[in-house]
Amino acid sequence: MIYVDNAATTKLDSKAFEKMKPFLLEEYGNASQPYSFSRNARKVLKEARRTIANCINAEEEEIYFTSGGTESNNWAIKCFDVNCRNNQIITSKIEHHSVLNTCKVATENLKFLNPDSNGVINPTELKELFEDNKNQKAKLENILVSVMLANNEIGTIQPIKELAELAHSYGACFHTDAVQAVGHIKIDVKELNVDMLSASAHKFNGPKGVGFLYIKKGTSLSQLIIGGSQEKGMRAGTQNVSAIVGMAVALKENCENIDANSKHITEVENAFIDKITENKLDFIRNGYINHLPGNVNISIRNGNGEMLLHRLDLMGICVSTGSACDNVNNQVSHVIKAIGVPSDYAEGTIRISFGKENTVEEAIFIADSIMKIV
Ligand code: PLP
Numbered sequence: 001m002i003y004v005d006n007a008a009t010t011k012l013d014s015k016a017f018e019k020m021k022p023f024l025l026e027e028y029g030n031a032s033q034p035y036s037f038s039r040n041a042r043k044v045l046k047e048a049r050r051t052i053a054n055c056i057n058a059e060e061e062e063i064y065f066t067s068g069g070t071e072s073n074n075w076a077i078k079c080f081d082v083n084c085r086n087n088q089i090i091t092s093k094i095e096h097h098s099v100l101n102t103c104k105v106a107t108e109n110l111k112f113l114n115p116d117s118n119g120v121i122n123p124t125e126l127k128e129l130f131e132d133n134k135n136q137k138a139k140l141e142n143i144l145v146s147v148m149l150a151n152n153e154i155g156t157i158q159p160i161k162e163l164a165e166l167a168h169s170y171g172a173c174f175h176t177d178a179v180q181a182v183g184h185i186k187i188d189v190k191e192l193n194v195d196m197l198s199a200s201a202h203k204f205n206g207p208k209g210v211g212f213l214y215i216k217k218g219t220s221l222s223q224l225i226i227g228g229s230q231e232k233g234m235r236a237g238t239q240n241v242s243a244i245v246g247m248a249v250a251l252k253e254n255c256e257n258i259d260a261n262s263k264h265i266t267e268v269e270n271a272f273i274d275k276i277t278e279n280k281l282d283f284i285r286n287g288y289i290n291h292l293p294g295n296v297n298i299s300i301r302n303g304n305g306e307m308l309l310h311r312l313d314l315m316g317i318c319v320s321t322g323s324a325c326d327n328v329n330n331q332v333s334h335v336i337k338a339i340g341v342p343s344d345y346a347e348g349t350i351r352i353s354f355g356k357e358n359t360v361e362e363a364i365f366i367a368d369s370i371m372k373i374v
Helices: 014-025 036-055 069-078 097-106 123-135 160-169 241-256 258-278 305-314 324-329 334-338 360-373
Strands: 063-066 089-092 110-113 144-146 173-177 196-200 211-215 283-286 295-300 349-353
Touching (some): 014 241, 036 063, 063 069, 069 144, 069 173, 069 196, 089 097, 110 123, 123 160, 241 258, 305 349
Parallel strands (some): 089 144, 173 196
8 A cells, every 4th residue: 555645644653652552551640739749640741742842942830731623723713803793804715624614613704815826825815815905994903803824725934924914013913824834844933923833633633622722822712622621721531641651752743854855755856746747747747846845736738637636546645635524525626626726636636745755756657557447
């Protein structure tokens, strides 16, 4: 089996797994209990928070553990400035469904930023929206802007620093869904100047069902889950100690090797692109200007992404047609529509997301397999 769907999920890091085991089997104490049996669980939770904070240059108190990217996005969007219901949210047309659908529920006052044909959001468009709001005397400090750091389908990295600076210059709050980016490109929340950032462990070789939300001190966000005092009462519920420990180990491991991993993955990616180009496949590469290493999204002329996925599956290769949600609906994804891929190419879209474990030989084998099918 050749697994090249690392944007969907990644293999658990073996060091992370080793560190997780004792907290499932032996040291299973509830981290909130005061007795000595739970002392180590409490200690490792604190250490994990510190490790994660260091990886993104945040403060320890600004990291809140969640069940993953979807929950973090829900929290940031639904619980922002709740005293002011139906506040305006500005987001982009190419967000993950956990942002798009949450925004639709959170407000009726939703505005969209359009990507260009490369999948990049232009800060000028955001400025124009704020100027419109200003002219209509809207309360700018109640506006939430949520734009993803890197796109899950086409891998484009957005100009988050510029967008966040712009939002702040009008007094608004800025959230970024960094689920695809954390552990894969360097992230410094202070430099990016974001107020909230979502991450998910299973995208960076951590376990599934765990993630975090970075909440900058002073951000107007209310509690997500009501109950006990875990996560400072903001997200109640017994913490999943082993998963959190695994997440911290996996993130540290990825962050320490970010340059080497990125170099290797880019070599693999280039080998694939060179091979299909050399073989004269008629394709468009989507969103490759300033993209995540390893994310290759191509639209093949007169192709059928769904058919390709299943034929490759029969050959033992796991790829995707886009995001998991659109796979179920079996239609051209909202991202491919938003960047305006021509209709004779759009249906032939597949996403190959190489990871650190893939090799150049695998990339060439996949390219040859696609050529055979097409
Ligand atoms: N945001 C983006 C950009 C994603 O790619 C994903 C997962 O595919 C999510 C959010 C949801 O993360 P999780 O699977 O941890 O809920």
